[in-house]
Amino acid sequence: MKIGVKQKAENRRAILDAAVDLMIEKGYRSMTMRAVARKAGIGDATIYNYFPTKESLIHGYYSEALDTAERSMAKVEDYDQFDLRERLQLLMETILEGYLGDREFVDETFSSVFFRPIPVDKGMRAIRSRFLDIVKEQFEAAVESGELPDLMLKELVYHCIWDYFVAVTLYWLRDDSEQFTNTTVFIDKSLDLGYTMLKAGVLDKITSLASFMFKSHILSRVEMIMEERDTFNRLKDEFMSHDVTR
């Protein structure tokens, strides 16, 4: 039986919804793929076409959340007038608003997904690169409009914002103020600071300082090692070419 793209997306959504509900009800351990499939109204085997493992369900949820946030930001009427700082703030707030309905689920899973020791797995890498793409787009628009000077180490900045996003979410999960006002204030205030630093090119200055340190300290050590290696190679060559007859 062939199904359309739309139906596929709907099934995906239904499975994720079911998984979130079940996990809130029973917890991750006692949730089974079969139970999720039943709840979503999907065949026991079909579910594996969408999500091969329980873990991939969780990853699926977080990347779906990013898609939803991006769609919802596209609906903002005057988004094209927003500056980078406002866009970043909107991104954070929109993602959190998406999490709001599933807060217990996010609370249970967020740390295990986003705080994994290396190596970062494939599912997680997909979420991160999805997020970095959105941020990259926002930055490129800002550079193009002349709002921000072109940065030397863009990738590093994007990763900082990823870390910032993880921090904001953790803050939000611990926030007990009414309607999470503290998180809103926290985002507003911290972005003020971050954006000011970006505009002043602080990061570029730090990284050029860091690269200077790196060059002068690490690389000089490496050179020492290289010298040692040369000595070692010489010895090795001598040993290998040792003429027994001599």
Place this chain on the structure above:
Amino acid sequence: MTSRDETPKGRLARGIAYGGTAARIGGNYLKYTARKPFIAAEDRDEARRSMSEKCAEDLFAGLCRLKGTALKIAQMLSLELDIFPPEIRRELEKSYTDVPPMNRSLARKVLSTAYGEQPEKVFASFDSTAFAAASLGQVHRAMSFDRKPLALKIQYPAIRRTIWDDIRLLRGLLKPFAGNKALEPAIHEIQNRLIEETDYLAEAANIRFFHDNLCLEDVRMPQVHEDLCTESVLCMSFLEGQALNHWLATGPSQEARDSVAQDLNNIFLHSFYELNCIHADPNPGNYLIGEDLTIGLVDFGCIKRFTPDFVRQYQRLPKIIMQGSKEKYFEALREMEMVNGDLDRKTEEAIHECAYTFGKWLGRMFEEEYFDFNAHPAYIKEGKEAIRSMFKYRKYFIMNPDILFLDRTRYGLMRIFEQLKCRISLHNQYEC
């Protein structure tokens, strides 16, 4: 692109902002004091003025960085305090309507938190850039789905908590200014008002009250859309018009100014004597003058209700003061619980002397049918002198908070008349 929003919100950050301001003011003052002995007498005034100007700029910059509470305080102080030199007042007066806004994302966030939905779902359109600053928030334009223009007053998040911090810090900030002790009751009153003003649902009820009861020609009031009001968002119909101070800057004619002043006076008299309830925030930004010279009243966060008894007693006061009968005067004051019970003859005599001067001053406004503020530019100043001489006896007076508010409003109104340079008939059916 909007100017970036740099309001520090945490207590520590706000402390730093205030601290920075105070340190700068202190620095200027120190410089002035150090130079003082070496400045020739005729230059001293000049040096003093330039110091005040520098302080005022620093103070304003400090207050503007804090917005919210500080903005409100700036507005209140700029009206009320002649304790400040004119240079400082001028800077403070800037705060009426011109302040840096909350950024677009934050404004959206406040709305979506209040409604539980994106603004696009609630309004046909929503302008995320504010068009005016309001007390403790800002005002945005929106359009309802049935194409009615709306004004949305949006509150800064977590404002209530910051009010307490701000007031405490403000006390420190005001220390370098002369006469800061006299400000204490004012600051206390301001604090209570501010907390009240954060409740937008209460304000919605106030607007409804005035909308239904203050029926005057030439006066417009917004209509509240109750289904879209929450504690932090106030939704009302949009009122056309220019803020009074902006309108005045366009150089309106004498007739226009006279007409506006007369309407403002009518609004006050009618509210106080008929409704026993006044719009107690005579800030020029709260009056929107339309092209047809009608007045749009906005910002009902600060209103004051009086008991009918109080109104009746107050009503007699101007006449008694102007007639100059000592017995009647003290009788009235005691009835209103404004003076301590037992005063010795000498004190009573002295107070009455001052009151008589004040009464004479007050009477000048009513001597002729029309009073011309343009022809008497020093009039308000003279009145202030009269009040100041009464100030010496303040320990014998009981500060009645009702009087405090009433005086503030009337005084604010007089200041507006002075700025309007209007010719106005102050005779009225209620007082004389």
